[in-house]
Amino acid sequence: LADVEGADAPEAESHLPGLGSGVTRRDVMKAGAAVGVAGGLAGCAGTGAFGNATTDTESSSGDVPDHKVPPGEHDEYYGFWSGGHGGDIRVYGIPSMRQLTRIPVFNREGAKGYGYDDETDEMLEEAGGYTWGDSHHPSLSETDGKYDGEYIFVNDKANGRVARVNLTYFETDAIVDIPNVQSVHGCCIQSPNTEYVFANSEFRTPVPNDGRDVNSPDEYASLFTAIDPDSMDVLWQVEVDGQLDIVDSDKDGRWVLSSSYNDEEGVEVEEMTRDDRDDVKAFDVPAIQELVDAGEYEEVNGVPVIDGTKSSPNNQGDNPIVRYIPTPKSPHCVEVTPDGNYGMVAGKLSPTVSIIDIEKLATADDPADTIVGQPKVGLGPLHTTYDDRGHAYTSLFIDSQVVKWDIEEAVTADKGSEEPILGKIDVHYNPGHIQAVQAMSTEPQGDWLVALNKLSKDRFLPVGPVFPDNDQLIYIGNDKDDETGGMELVADHPVYPEPHDAIFAHKDKIEPARTWDPADYEGEKEFVTEENSRVERVDDSTVEVYASVKRSEYGLRDFTVQEGDEVTLTITNIEGSQDIVHGLAIPEYDVNLALAPQDTRQFTFTADEPGVYWAYCTFFCSALHLEMRSRMIVEPA
Template sequence: MQELPENGQSRRRFMGAAALAGVAGATGLGTAVMSRESFAAAAGDARQKYMVEPGELDEYYGFWSGGHSGEVRVLGVPSMRELMRIPVFNVDSASGWGITNESKDVLGHDNTYLNGDAHHPHVSMTDGRYDGKYLFINDKANSRVARIRLDIMKCDRITTVPNVQAIHGLRLQKVPKTNYVFCNAEFVVPHPNDGSEFSMEKSFTMFNAIDAETMEVAFQVIVDGNLDNTDADYTGKYVVSTCYNSEKALDLAGTMRNDRDWAVVFNIERIEQAVKNGNFKTLGDSKVPVVDGRHGSELTRYIPVPKNPHGLNTSPDGKYFIAAGKLSPTCTVIAIDRLDDLFDGKLKDERDVVIAEPELGLGPLHTTYDGRGNAYTTLFIDSQVCKWNIADAIRHYNGEDVNYIRQKLDVHYQPGHNHASLTESRDADGKWLVVLSKFSKDRFLPVGPLHPENDQLIDISGEEMKLVHDGPTYAEPHDCILVRRDQIKTRKIYERDDPIFASAREQAKKDGITLEADNKVIRDGKKVRVYMTSIAPQYGLMEFKVKQGDEVTVYVTNLDTIEDVTHGFCMVNHGVSMEISPMQTASVTFVADKPGVQWYYCNWFCHALHMEMRGRMLVEKA
């Protein structure tokens, strides 16, 4: 980075400060931008808080989307240590995800899509508090939503949303519990999308609700414009989504034509009643109820907000939806307690629910909260986080001469999402803030043209934000969520009746096999099923024989009952590998197309004699 010799500041810092000065001058408000010296002193003090000593446990689980990798990553916070990677929309040779039969039961046995673009991880709730049961994540690339069981940290269901393309914004119903997963389809398409129509004018998109338990799509709502991010209130009644392309334009200039786009409010109670009354249609082969929520509908309201809005976040006190302007330096504060009057026709204008519109800086994208009345908004263009007070912003909107901006902190660089500890729940505790920056540039050792992104940890427990940690990360993680560690209850070993290997248990029953006891080969024409147990450091079958061309399914049941004694099964030169944790059964199917001796071995270290844990598949030539 080139330094400016006259004052030692970086060019980026200088430009950011100039931009801030322009915003401050326009609003008549002061800003607090920390100097390099004060940043260093503050960071040194805060660093003592985030240091987690060897053998000590983190206070929070952090669940990060894996971005273009299609996975979910589990980190400890505040240490920022990576604990686990949960494959979801990707193929993972370590665990066998996308290879084993159990994972294909979730992904689909045709393995149509080998990619994913995971954006928004969110944890299920009961009465507005994280209950640690499920984590949900979207796949923008292939219009899917996945559910992860947090007791075993494995994906157990994936749903493809019909009639739409590119599931992006995703949030959960907060009360009375997470009955619905709400998600937006970003791009408009014609219906039917069969090549008979291509115009943008005759295309539309939909807001979608998925039943959190069955993972079936419960209903869809047609809207005007497109959809971006979304969030739900603390009554179970309202959900709001941003629209950045109210123009329904294809060209870039066209999408920026309107000074205001809108935030769409969905009345969930009315939508449910419409579906119950049969006031819906279906599209194509899908049986999902589709209701009309375009302008004039009793199911929705359209609140004009500036400009190309992006983030939409609910305050933890349940009072406000806040939409970030992206192409406006403002955020729009929407009073949730005015929405009933808006739907009942008691307000003259949709803008009557707007109670503040603070000017924060250039490129506001996402807002999070500390539970003490302060909001934290990322400023993409300024490469900063702006801390501001909601109550003071409302007072300023009402004409009082008050400064609502508390502090601006440089982050590195171009931040997108940010997330404070417990902030999506009633329990927001205002301890830590994670900022997910899109670029790292000079922050880490160079690794070639493709750079990592940068996740930064900020201490927000005091009056000043203090940046304490840089963390390089790969493939645009996009978003994260922080959950207190006592809110997640993980299993140490599998239960034998776990539904994740129900299909293996069902097949074993048909074959007269007891998974925990039998080591046996079942021949069924050209199909061969091999059942074996494993207990460190050996398999129950050291050798089995098949014929060339047989379809072989190997079932391995791990009989070890001690946590952390995971076994693997890898068939050499066959593209086959899988993980089998304590008391788990896993299976994999492949064709024995190579005659001769084919070795298999345990590829997860399990014992001092781990290298000796292996066996042979003997393939007779056809």
């Protein structure tokens, strides 16, 4: 601990030269963020109970477990980070924060051959053929409210897609390009049993967006989409008033909460912020499914679309399919507590978190009555996460802090009260998402929390005009009656742009395969052995090449095709040992296959340039790795 904190903590709180005494760098940061983000709010900075608190991060109490994992030992948790517009998922160990791997999702990735073999290339092409995506909200599949380690679902905010990552192979295996929407922001699975994946379209557009109503913003709509997690087909969509943002499910498979801004349905910022209220929408999923089953929808681009706007007949009477719960302006986060009792909603422009009592959703006459608490937590509250002891932790974007508060106290306290606040800790700087271990499931662990800070400023060696983000690891296992409520900052981690959100599962929840199981692709691709490595001419212009690969040779030392042939390579890594991976690259033909043990990949291309082309292995697999070659001979026509 000492070397991390000794180096960073005093720095962070030191006074900047040239500024009047009493002005810390933190105050400068805070004011800067406030001005940039919420204009007039800057003047309010520090009015909260702990608003000007500075934290002595040196005062390590000695009862924080070591976050450094010794060489050769494993971390306690898997952390899955979305990679933002990098398009991937990054996998870290917690608490060491060592990066274990990256899983390409919406991005082609040479190192993993993802997007280079026929299968993944076709998947990306069929999902719209975009060259990038903005991976945003990763959600782990659940059984009985517990992470089951099967899949991560994650949305592409940019292009309105949702992808599924198979955690047996740590590989993306499906992407759906959602019709009728533009930009998907919120994305979550349905608790407790992953019967649906939900996706919130953020931007309002005409539905369908085919040139109609382009100049009639009143006709634009935002849609709530349900996806089948097995087939990854879009099942139905619900049109709503306003503009959807983040989404989270209750723990009983009924209600799904979505924050929503721009209730004004404006297209310019002044219009979007005219009123002082927005709302959270609570979707009654079984009720919606009933309407779909009864055929009471309009089909748009092959998708059943249900009317969930306020004036819709579906929302009149005692059992509306969507409840519109009024909240302070621009609610952002929605995070349901691990016990499923409450949904926490907060957002940028109000210093409060609104606590929605989920049980009341079915019974309250007035949706406003479902808000049972509203603690005043600080400036710019964005996201909330949980421990196993009834505490909530909310990131404060403008205050650059994490605030810890007591959930039940916040329910009993008056709205606007600071009483439930247990402590605040400074983070560096401007946190967006925060996440505690297993907090999105019914089994929060309550020891580690990560604040995903947008700005690192002075925390690392400068790398040009743009600095890394800063993921800070905070120990939350101690409850103390001190300024931070026992929270302790233990480490900084620079990160490549731009992780957006993260989700953490205990290591026992994830069971990656040791090798591929050829039964998984039987009937689709041949498992090519050494004996059946061969070249097959299909017709005058089509050739199929089958080759095995092992240390340190390909099943074919060379293969010959004719200029102009369409060539399909089918390559199997016949190794039985975990981690023995081989590649197959062919220069000038843009061939790049990466083959995990027992995996088979295919690649199709046209051999349009005669000559000799060396095929080589891209992974350092043995002492004879460099000699590991094959030769493609393209005979002139």
